[in-house]
Amino acid sequence: MHAAVVYYSLEGNTRLAAQSLASRLGAELFEVETVKPYPTHGLAKFFHGGKDSTFGRLPQIKPLTMDPSSYDLVVLALPMWAGKAAAPINSFIKGRQFGNAKVAFVIASASGDATSCAKDLAGKLGRSVGNTAVLSLKDPAKMPREELGGQIDAFAKQLTSPAGGAF
Template identity: 30%
Template sequence: MKKLISLILAVMLLYAVVPAIAEAVPAHVLVVYFSHAGENYNVGVIEEGNTAKMGRIIAEQMNADVFELVPVVPYPQDYDSCLDVATREQQKDARPEYEGEIENWDQYDTVFIGYPIWWGKIPNIVYTFMEAYDFTGKTVVPFNTHEGSGQAHSQRDIEGKLTSAAVLKGLAVRGSKTQNDTEGTGADVANWLKGIGLAE
């Protein structure tokens, strides 16, 4: 009887301690993204941006922390006005500010960077982020949404910008697919993560 009670107590202790240990281990993967909700090409007015949806899927599959680049000055909800603002930012090579900062940057060894393609390029606010942190020794993984341009030049632009990091092959998915087909996007992400050696 004593043995049985000891066994039950041991099992109860194990159940109490294991989750505490799991919670104490900090995530080493971070998903950072910029995404624009509101009116967008091919999807109408959306509550959650396409890249945000893709970022959430990646974070779930990688058990990662998430940091969204939320602009201090919001972009217009209206699509045409947003096109104009993006054009001006690119012409001026602007560095728009975003809210907050990433805590415990050093704990992350792998950083996913997500963005929509804007006029064939990475939105300027993502450059604000890339210039704010030291990427030495990190593994960087680009991902993006688009409506026809694929990755455009963004893979090479990130490789050229973050020369102290190892940049893995990114994934581009159509924004309308990430918005309307969560399962299909999830499968694309899973295959890609396997292909670049980040999942089994």
């Protein structure tokens, strides 16, 4: 299966999960980076990212040559910001065609409940969340490594099983 994992991470939680999943899937790994970095400390951290996600702003991202429609499977990995997808992932999605690629999400959050975020993201892709495999992780960098590894393994199996898991 020709698979890609595309991730954005402000503080490393999503990066850890994305790297681990890509290695288990044998997938290509792409990092979305903003031209202007978001603050990582204090109130500014929540203010700027929260505002951009809430109001659907699209921060400028560094050039990334990646055509989702050329893959069988594209996993989008991202932190939840203000109950929605982190804004830089929306910048990645904008203008890209996903064609027949299956899409799955890995969503990192402080609460571990990414229901609203998955729905928001699936809608942006014109997909139904019921037909999209979602792995919701509570601050993966803080999880015991064995627990994270177990969840990533199970998700990789779901994505590659002939039955197609949640697809």
